[in-house]
Amino acid sequence: MTATGASRMIQDRALRPTAKGLPEHIRLNNRILVLQLLYRAGLQSRADLARETGLTRVTISDLISELMGENLVIELGQRQESRPGKPATLLDINRVAFQIVTLDLSGHTRLRGAVLSLDGAVLSSSGLELSGARGEAAFNKVAELLSQVIASATAPILGVGIGSPGIVDRAGVVRNAPNLGWRDEPLQTRLQDITGLPVRVVNDANAAVLAEHSFGGADHDLLLVKVGHGVGAGLLIGSRAILGERFAAGEIGHVVVGTDDGPLCACGKSGCLEAWLSVPRLTSAIQAATAAAANAADAELATHQILTEAGRRLGIILAPIVGALNLLEIVLSGPPELLDGPLSTATTQTILSRTMATETGDLTLRMTEQGQDIVLRGAAVMVLSAQLGVS
Amino acid sequence: MTATGASRMIQDRALRPTAKGLPEHIRLNNRILVLQLLYRAGLQSRADLARETGLTRVTISDLISELMGENLVIELGQRQESRPGKPATLLDINRVAFQIVTLDLSGHTRLRGAVLSLDGAVLSSSGLELSGARGEAAFNKVAELLSQVIASATAPILGVGIGSPGIVDRAGVVRNAPNLGWRDEPLQTRLQDITGLPVRVVNDANAAVLAEHSFGGADHDLLLVKVGHGVGAGLLIGSRAILGERFAAGEIGHVVVGTDDGPLCACGKSGCLEAWLSVPRLTSAIQAATAAAANAADAELATHQILTEAGRRLGIILAPIVGALNLLEIVLSGPPELLDGPLSTATTQTILSRTMATETGDLTLRMTEQGQDIVLRGAAVMVLSAQLGVS
DNA sequence: CATGTTTGTTAGTAAACCTTACGAACGGAA
DNA sequence: TTCCGTTCGTAAGGTTTACTAACAAACATG
Incomplete structure (x- = not known):
């Protein structure tokens, strides 16, 4: 008995697909891959990206022009290094073109909010006393703080990230948060409807671990x-x-x-x-x-x-x-x-x-090492991950 | 501040790609998807698969003809059900064309081996006393049992799965197995070289949990x-x-x-x-x-x-x-x-x-519910997963 | 017997990648 | 200075994949 032509090693990459694959999924995959590399390392040329990803320079060029069209990537002049050959054009994520708004609802008495850069740096922050508000009153406090923070942003907002105490499901519904008096509160959907921005709600400890991991x-x-x-x-x-x-x-x-x-x-x-x-x-x-x-x-x-x-x-x-x-x-x-x-x-x-x-x-x-802002920064990671696939 | 055209929700499917995507990866993805559906449900028509996957009948037909060429899928006549329209041609995984060979090394004194069908049913089994063998002697016992079991297979062998006690890494190297006197034993590679078959070595408890999950x-x-x-x-x-x-x-x-x-x-x-x-x-x-x-x-x-x-x-x-x-x-x-x-x-x-x-x-x-054969069946799941992407 | 339905296939299109080839820009050697 | 090799980015054309549109085959039903 011998091995057969039928058997082929399935790489880890493709194990257990749960959805059909289409050509545009490849594009999305590679787009994220490029964004990820630029986000982490920054300042690379198209040729660098081609070498790192294994894609060709042609494909990278095409992806980059798409990303530049969305103002997500910018050219930063030519590499100064003295090497033979045509000098490379350096690229980077456009780190000032967008900002991220996040809230930390895990404080026992005080809600916190912040505007962050794409790098996760806190640009400005504010807070609001909960004053014992619960249930719908607590929701109103959250909405109030959120609109304050959104107003204080100085660039287009990529999205909103929120770390909430309690049990939060994948759809951003707070299933149970005794401190805030919430049961099955569809926080993500409601705030998304109010603000018109993409919103992500996650458990505070999960946000924190994301911050620690990414930063x-x-x-x-x-x-x-x-x-x-x-x-x-x-x-x-x-x-x-x-x-x-x-x-x-x-x-x-x-x-x-x-x-x-x-x-x-x-x-x-x-x-x-x-x-x-x-x-x-x-x-x-x-x-x-x-x-x-x-x-x-x-x-x-x-x-x-x-x-x-x-x-x-x-x-x-x-x-x-x-x-x-x-x-x-x-x-x-x-x-x-x-x-x-x-x-x-x-x-x-x-x-x-x-x-x-x-x-x-x-x-x-x-x-x-993230200190007090750990949940705020973790919520930003959620937004980066959801909107750009980056973290 | 408003949402921007740049922001786009990244679906879970594509989060965090670690490798470039190519057109052929789509094909592999969809191939596995189809095999998975056939493996689990069996007896479906091309049109059924198209409906379930969301792919078109054309694409499914093409995939199926590829799989039939590899003898992995067979036609089983027409659906008997009385419905309007052209009767459907039923398909199934060719469950008798291949067999899986697995070993369970977790017994304290006795090694066990078996030939299984693609469904995970034990077709025949055998054993070999370890007789206190350790280190290279233990390896020789394993190789001896494996060749016995391989010889007793009655169809082409899809692959070999082995559940070993101790700490086993992703490459099938047994890092440490005190009972068998192994340290950094590259079991998977060595047996693969000897048999010429695809071999997968995993920890016995991990194999067991796979069996419980799949079956x-x-x-x-x-x-x-x-x-x-x-x-x-x-x-x-x-x-x-x-x-x-x-x-x-x-x-x-x-x-x-x-x-x-x-x-x-x-x-x-x-x-x-x-x-x-x-x-x-x-x-x-x-x-x-x-x-x-x-x-x-x-x-x-x-x-x-x-x-x-x-x-x-x-x-x-x-x-x-x-x-x-x-x-x-x-x-x-x-x-x-x-x-x-x-x-x-x-x-x-x-x-x-x-x-x-x-x-x-x-x-x-x-x-x-898997009884004594749990590790043997779990090892088979590993092979199915590695060779076909199915489980 | 005509009609509608379902199946599976054929032909042609769109999207994504690739390979090949080329101009532009640079350093270094003749 | 001039030429050559190198590197970068882009252009043109080919391959793979899945899609849409259309069709013949086979069946049930009125």
Whole structure:
């Protein structure tokens, strides 16, 4: 028995198509490929792009002229380098021709908004107090802030990106967001209708992990744990976000930690991660310990213990996840004065001691480099990805 | 500020291309699409396929004639149904023209091999005692069994699929398999050179989860826990296998369970999942308890307790994973007399009680329906997927 | 028996890529 | 200075793919 002419290796590229292919899909594919290269590296000639993509100079020229027609790409004069041959014309994404508007709805009391450049830099930002608004009132606050931010843009807007707390489905419907009092709120569609702009709504932790991935540079699988009023996570595997069957992936706040009970949680269970790790719980525990302490050294010690125990609890939850997914990179987002120190040290230690060292030896756990704007920037990544295929 | 002509929604289909697109890729895409439909549903006419795919009858006809030329598709006479119009010519994958050869190397003492039809049915099987062979000797045993099985095929062989324990990379190199004494063993390449057939080597648990996905029917994200001499898992998200950064995804056997210590594990830590749940540990614990019991009822009770506690420990490990990935379907593979009963009941209970009920309420945990042949059938899925793009 | 319907094929068109060829612009050598 | 090789970008023509339009074959029905 021998191999047959019928058998042909199917490359990874084409596995499991779910839709028919048409010539124009090739064009779109290559268009995105070119935009992606220009977006990441910038300042390349048509010939450079041809070499990198494997497409011919002819095809690249054609694509570029299309992109220049849309004002997405511009020529930036000739390369100065002294080489034989006709000098190359340098190209780049037209980074000032468009701007991106994003909102971060994850603050417990305050909504934030910003205008960003295509590079993800925050050009201007503003905010609006939620003042306890819920349901339709909260929606109106969001719409109000959005129109403010849109008005402050100084270039055509590529799209609007929004990071919302709670469970958000692929269509941008907020299935459930207790803080804002939303159930099945079709935020994306409604705001799209109001503004006439393309809008993308995603979960805040998912936006955050996208920001970390795109602007942090590393091409690893990534888990981002966002600690705030609650605890949530965003997960990126193979450069794509994991949403979960019911769009609730990353909702680890109410998973029970360990086998020795723990503090009572608002959800009714004991020992939930959120009951150990949320910002309100940590600050109040530290405050209480400090108040009860005899002196500054005691207070310091008690604080250290509280943070270490919280970090250990986080590590206990993360260890099975790290093992099951063979993760090598975990990022924390939240108040650095709480997370960056004993807490993160304890988390790393705990994960390493509870998993197989040979597989997780080079695990990295660190604070995000995106700071407070992480959700705003992640929402911008969503827009870039949706509108241009770039990230 | 308004939306611009430049912005265009990029559909999910084309997100993040990593390679250039060419006209022939369209053809491959559509070819796979057609094969997939025929493989799954079977017995359709060209016109049916055109309607389902959205391609025209002309294009379908052309594709079908290509596939018939390769003997992959055959005509099966005309549809008998009484309808107006010219009767349809029914088509199907030529399910008897090719066979698949697969090996399961995950048995602790015995290698298994089989010839399967394109449908994944086991046509014949054989085995070979490992007799403690390790390293090159183990490789020779594998090669010997493989040539036996290949010789017993009765039709051209589409390809060879192999499920191996240990850590297997994307190129089919067994990075580390302690049981077989392999380190960086390029199994796929070597066997491909020997046999002249396309060979695919994957981790046994990953093969198993593919089998469960393809033949189990459900289109959910899936976690399969394989309990044997060790404990491993295979994970499928969005119909694609998760391998992990170092190809060690699913290696949860040596993750520590709970915060109350536990049995000492061979790896040096205390309370590893494998130290609670592996088949040798369960059987010996049950044997000991039975021997020590005063009567049959006591023995029964002790056995029940041992299995319940093991199931609870599995649940403790799985709860964070289920929460983080928002999984709804977990499958157990292994000796049903151990797993199917108190153990799986306790696991389900534990997961539900340790996660947020609203998100995991409709969690399913069940035994596999694939039985002993799960790895053999999963390896066949790999071959189908690699050679035809079908699964 | 005529009509309408469905199937599968033939002929010609549009879109996307490719190959081949060429002018333009530069550095370096005769 | 002049010539030559190199590199860049563009032009012209060919190939592959899928599409539209049209048609013959085969059937059910009034």
